[in-house]
Amino acid sequence: MYVIIVGGGKVGAYLAGMLVRGGEQVKVVEAEREEISCLQRELPFDTVVHGNGTDPLVLETAGIRQAHVVAAVTGTDDTNLVIAGLARFEFGVRRVIARVNDPANSWIFTPKMGVDVALNQAELLAHLIAEEMSVGEMITLLKLRKGEYSLVEEKVHPSSLAAGKAIRDLHFPVESVVTAVIRKGKLLIPRGDLVFQANDEVLALVHSSKMSQVAVILGPEDREGCRSGERPLPDRG
Secondary structure, three states: OEEEEEOOOHHHHHHHHHHHHOOOEEEEEEOOHHHHHHHHHHOOHHHEEEOOOOOHHHHHHOOHHHOOEEEEOOOOHHHHHHHHHHHHHHOOOOEEEEEEOOHHHHHHOOHHHOOOEEEEHHHHHHHHHHHHHHHOOOEEEEEEOOOOEEEEEEEOOOOOOOOOOEHHHOOOOOOEEEEEEEEOOEEEOOOOOOEOOOOOEEEEEEEHHHHHHHHHHHOOOOOOOOOOOOOOOOOOO
């Protein structure tokens, strides 16, 4: 994969280093000469391109016509939007990522402006806090469809609704599916008659709106028979 990163500050340098170590082909475009020398010490010499990322000629020098992804991660939102627009509408780059520095500007970082993914650090932090508060011990392994669905993992608590019951009897939300169960190091295919045991590691694909319901099923019960802060599931007979 060929990735162009515009902005060689701390974010851009870290991202570039991670991608280079992962074997990806990377170019970093940076306008400030002071940053160039630092980047060249940290990255392969031919990775760094000096120039203004809002200049189409500079982007062409960096090889934007061959790029699979462009990430605009400068410290200025206006600059990142201009770069995103050029990448998408002038050069037809398939995937454009842009950093949002001021959360108040996030509304304009949209596909209409050329942005596929807006990296809003404040919003990401808020989502992480909200997830931590709402799903207890559940771990998010992977997000899909821009966060609409998540692949999550949680152990079956000994006092949970799931312990000792078959999958088909638990009434998981419609917008969720158990994808695998790991028991004592062995991977089990989750068919309807599989009975959960305490400490089973359950992997499930879950819609964001149903995370708390899945957590109720797999997590510990309180004295009233439900997870703290949650209402019990309705009796479905």
